[in-house]
Amino acid sequence: MAVNVQEFAQTQLSLLASELAAEIAESSALVSLHSPLALQRAGVALTNLTISAQRTGLGGKTVLELGPDPATTTSSSTSSTSSSSGGDLPEHGIRAGDIVLVAEQPAGGGVGKSRKGVGREKGGEGVKGVVTRVGRGVLGVAVEERDGSGGGGGGKEEGEGLAAVVGEKRVWIVKVADDVTFRRMNATMERLAKMEEREYSAFVRVLFGLSSPSAVAADLTRDEEVGNIEWVDPTLNDSQKDAIRFALASREIGLIHGPPGTGKTHTLIELILQLLKRNLRVLVCGPSNISVDNIVERLAPHKIPLIRLGHPARLLPSVLNHSLDVLTRTSEAGAIVKDVRAEMDAKQASIRKTRNGRERRAIYADLKDLRKEYRERERRCVSSLVAGSKVVLATLHGAGGFQLRGEQFDVVVIDEASQALEAQCWVPLLAASKAICAGDHLQLPPTIKSLNLKKKSSSKKGKDATDGEEGAVKGATLETTLFDRLLKLHGPSIKRMLTTQYRMHEKIMRFPSDELYEGKLIAANAVKARLLKDLPYEVDDTDDTTEPLIFIDTQGGDFPEKNEDDQDAGGGSKKLTKSSLYGDSKSNEMEAALVRQHVQSLVDAGVKPEDIAVVTPYNAQLAVLAPLKEAFPGIELGSVDGFQGREKEAVIVSLVRSNPDGEVGFLGEKRRLNVAMTRPKRSLTVIGDSETVKKGSKFLKDWMDFLEENADLRYPDLASLTQDA
Numbered sequence: 163m164a165v166n167v168q169e170f171a172q173t174q175l176s177l178l179a180s181e182l183a184a185e186i187a188e189s190s191a192l193v194s195l196h197s198p199l200a201l202q203r204a205g206v207a208l209t210n211l212t213i214s215a216q217r218t219g220l221g222g223k224t225v226l227e228l229g230p231d232p233a234t235t236t237s238s239s240t241s242s243t244s245s246s247s248g249g250d251l252p253e254h255g256i257r258a259g260d261i262v263l264v265a266e267q268p269a270g271g272g273v274g275k276s277r278k279g280v281g282r283e284k285g286g287e288g289v290k291g292v293v294t295r296v297g298r299g300v301l302g303v304a305v306e307e308r309d310g311s312g313g314g315g316g317g318k319e320e321g322e323g324l325a326a327v328v329g330e331k332r333v334w335i336v337k338v339a340d341d342v343t344f345r346r347m348n349a350t351m352e353r354l355a356k357m358e359e360r361e362y363s364a365f366v367r368v369l370f371g372l373s374s375p376s377a378v379a380a381d382l383t384r385d386e387e388v389g390n391i392e393w394v395d396p397t398l399n400d401s402q403k404d405a406i407r408f409a410l411a412s413r414e415i416g417l418i419h420g421p422p423g424t425g426k427t428h429t430l431i432e433l434i435l436q437l438l439k440r441n442l443r444v445l446v447c448g449p450s451n452i453s454v455d456n457i458v459e460r461l462a463p464h465k466i467p468l469i470r471l472g473h474p475a476r477l478l479p480s481v482l483n484h485s486l487d488v489l490t491r492t493s494e495a496g497a498i499v500k501d502v503r504a505e506m507d508a509k510q511a512s513i514r515k516t517r518n519g520r521e522r523r524a525i526y527a528d529l530k531d532l533r534k535e536y537r538e539r540e541r542r543c544v545s546s547l548v549a550g551s552k553v554v555l556a557t558l559h560g561a562g563g564f565q566l567r568g569e570q571f572d573v574v575v576i577d578e579a580s581q582a583l584e585a586q587c588w589v590p591l592l593a594a595s596k597a598i599c600a601g602d603h604l605q606l607p608p609t610i611k612s613l614n615l616k617k618k619s620s621s622k623k624g625k626d627a628t629d630g631e632e633g634a635v636k637g638a639t640l641e642t643t644l645f646d647r648l649l650k651l652h653g654p655s656i657k658r659m660l661t662t663q664y665r666m667h668e669k670i671m672r673f674p675s676d677e678l679y680e681g682k683l684i685a686a687n688a689v690k691a692r693l694l695k696d697l698p699y700e701v702d703d704t705d706d707t708t709e710p711l712i713f714i715d716t717q718g719g720d721f722p723e724k725n726e727d728d729q730d731a732g733g734g735s736k737k738l739t740k741s742s743l744y745g746d747s748k749s750n751e752m753e754a755a756l757v758r759q760h761v762q763s764l765v766d767a768g769v770k771p772e773d774i775a776v777v778t779p780y781n782a783q784l785a786v787l788a789p790l791k792e793a794f795p796g797i798e799l800g801s802v803d804g805f806q807g808r809e810k811e812a813v814i815v816s817l818v819r820s821n822p823d824g825e826v827g828f829l830g831e832k833r834r835l836n837v838a839m840t841r842p843k844r845s846l847t848v849i850g851d852s853e854t855v856k857k858g859s860k861f862l863k864d865w866m867d868f869l870e871e872n873a874d875l876r877y878p879d880l881a882s883l884t885q886d887a
C-alpha cells in the first residue's frame with residue numbers, strides 16, 4: 163500500500179487550498195455580513211479606538227497601543243483625569259496571540275449604523291497584526307512584517323498608514339483567519355512534491371510505505387541498548403517505560419498512543435531527556451502553542467539548554483525566558499541587536515512630532531534601513547542561538563520559520579499528533595531522520611472547515627457549525643491524520659499504548675476502556691475510588707457526591723430539543739446574525755434546567771463551582787447554559803471539542819438530542835463521545851434522552867445500555883423542574 167509521494171503532496175495542496183478558502187470565506191462572511199458594532203457585540207471586534215502610542219517590540223516589530231477614543235466614550239471614567247486614558251474597553255473576546263486586522267474607521271462615526279465592515283469595503287486596507295497585550299483600557303498589537311503576503315494587501319510599509327494617524331483618526335480591529343499556518347503547510351507540500359525519488363531518506367520512505375520500518379525486538383527489556391535505562395523519573399509505570407524504550411529503539415518512526423489521562427506528556431518529557439542523554443538533537447512540536455508551552459514548562463526544571471520559537475505574545479509568561487525572541491535581546495549574542503533597536507525607537511517617537519509629510523517620509527526611509535540592519539543582525543544572533551541548543555521547541559507550523567531554515571534534527575517529537583493536520587506535521591518532519599508521535603486517534607481529530615461547507619451545502623439539516631464530522635467525504639481528506647495513516651499503513655507494531663490512567667474513577671473509565679481501548683486501561687490506585695466527598699475540602703455525603711456515575715434519563719418526549727433555525731424562522735436579519743455567529747445548532751432548555759438543578763445540588767453539598775464543568779456538543783446549548791456562569795461563578799462551560807485535553811473533578815454532559823426520529827447528528831461520532839465521557843475525575847453525570855440517543859449508533863446504544871445497568875439511574879421530576887423555572 164505504498165503511497166505515491168507526489169500524488170500525496172498534490173492532493174494535500176488541493177485540499178489545503180479549499181480549506182483555506184473555507185476559512186477565509188467564513189471569516190470574511192462574518193465581517194461583511196455584520197456591522198462592526200455587531201461584531202463587537204459578538205466579541206470579535208473593537209471599534210472607536212485610537213492609536214495612543216507605538217514602539218519597537220520584540221523581534222523589531224512595531225507595536226501599536228490602542229485605546230478607546232476619549233471622544234466617544236461617554237460614561238465610565240468621566241472623572242478620570244489621569245493620562246490620555248479613554249476609559250475601559252468594552253467587553254470583548256480578543257486575546258493575546260489573536261490575529262487581527264487594524265483598519266481605519268471612516269470619518270463621521272458611521273460604524274454603529276453601517277451594516278458593512280468598513281475596512282473590507284475598501285479592499286481590505288489596514289494592517290494585520292498579533293495582539294500582544296490586553297489591558298482594561300489598552301490593547302497592544304504588533305503589526306505584521308511585510309514579507310510574505312501579510313500587511314492586508316495594502317502595499318504600504320508596515321504600520322505606515324496607521325502610524326500616520328497616531329492620536330488622530332479612529333481605527334477598529336477585527337479578528338481574522340490566521341493564514342500563516344497555511345502558507346507554511348503549502349510550502350512544505352510543495353517541497354515534498356518537487357522531491358525526486360532518489361532524494362527520499364529512509365525515513366521518508368517508511369512514512370510513505372516505500373519501505374518497512376526497521377524491526378524492533380519484541381522484548382526490549384533485554385535489549386542491549388535500551389534494556390538498562392537510567393530513568394530520570396523511576397516512578398514511571400511499566401507501559402510508559404515500555405513506550406520510551408520502544409521510542410528510543412525505533413529507527414524511523416514510533417507512535418505513542420496515550421488514552422485520556424495516561425501521562426502522555428509525562429512520558430514525552432522522560433523521552434526527551436533520554437534522547438538528550440544520548441546526545442541527540444531534538445525538535446519538539448505540537449499543533450498549538452499551549453501544547454508546546456506545556457512541554458517547555460515541564461522540561462525547564464531539568465536545566466537543559468532549550469529554545470522556544472514563536473511570537474512572544476503567544477507564549478505563556480512562564481515560558482518567555484526560553485523564547486528565542488527574548489533571548490535575542492537578553493543573551494550576550496543579543497547585545498549587537500540592541501543598539502539598532504534603540505535607534506529605531508527614537509525614530510518611531512520622532513514620527514509623532516513631525517507633521518511635515520516630506521520629513522515623515524524621510525523618517526520612514528530611515529526606519530526601513532534600520533529594520534533591514536536589525537533583521538540582519540538578528541538573523542546572525544538567532545542562528546548562533548539555535549545552533550547552540552540541543553532542544554528546540556515550536557508549534558508545527560512554527561518549525562517552518564526562517565529560524566530553522568537548513569537545520570536538521572536527529573529526532574522530531576510531535577505531541578498531540580492526532581490533533582494535527584498531516585501537512586502540518588510535515589513542516590518539522592522534513593528536518594528529521596526519525597519521528598516519535600504521541601496522540602490518541604480515538605479522540606477528536608483537528609477541526610476541518612471545508613468539510614463543514616460541503617456538509618452545509620449538501621444537507622439542509624441543521625448541524626453544529628463549528629465542529630465537523632458528519633458527511634465526511636470518503637477518500638483523501640484532511641481529516642486523515644498522520645497518526646491514522648501510519649497506523650493503517652504499518653499496523654499496530656509501530657505503536658505502544660500507555661495503559662495506566664491517572665484521572666478517572668474506575669467506574670467512569672470502564673465504558674471507554676472496554677469499548678475503545680480493548681479493555682486495557684487500568685485506573686491508578688490513587689484515582690480508582692476517588693469520590694467528590696473525598697475532595698480535599700469539606701464536602702457532604704449525598705447521593706450526588708458518593709456516586710461517580712449518574713445518568714439522568716429524560717426519555718418520554720417531555721424534554722424536546724430545539725433547532726436554532728426554528729426559533730428564527732422568518733426572522734430576517736436576526737436569523738442571519740444568529741446562524742453565522744453561533745452556528746445552526748441544537749439546544750434543549752429543559753435539559754439545561756436539569757443541569758442547573760444538578761449543579762445546585764453539588765454546590766449545596768459543598769463542591770466548589772470551579773471544580774465543576776458542564777460540557778455539551780452543541781454551541782446553542784452553551785448559549786442556553788450561559789446564565790449558569792453568573793449563578794455559579796467559577797463554573798466552566800464548554801463544548802466537547804473545546805474541552806479536549808482538559809479535566810475536572812465533576813463533569814456534567816448535556817447530550818441535548820431528543821426527537822421522535824432518533825436523529826442524533828454529530829453526536830454519533832464515537833470520538834466526540836469519548837472526549838465527553840473521559841473529562842471527569844470523580845463524577846460524571848450524563849443528561850440525555852436514552853430513547854432518542856439509542857437509535858443513533860451501536861456505540862450510543864451500548865453506552866445507554868451500559869449507563870442503564872451501571873449508573874445511578876434517575877428520572878427527572880417534571881413538576882419540581884417547572885417550579886424551579
Ligand SMILES: Nc1ncnc2c1ncn2[C@@H]1O[C@H](COP(=O)(O)OP(=O)(O)OP(=O)(O)O)[C@@H](O)[C@H]1O
Pocket residue numbers: 397398399402420421422423424425426427428429664665807808
Ligand atoms: N507514572 C506516573 N505516576 C504517577 N502519576 C503519573 C504518572 N504518569 C503520569 N502521571 C500523572 O497523570 C496526570 C496526567 O499526566 P499528563 O499531564 O502527562 O497527561 P497527558 O497524558 O498528557 O494528558 P492527556 O493525554 O489526558 O491529555 C498528571 O497529573 C501526571 O502527574
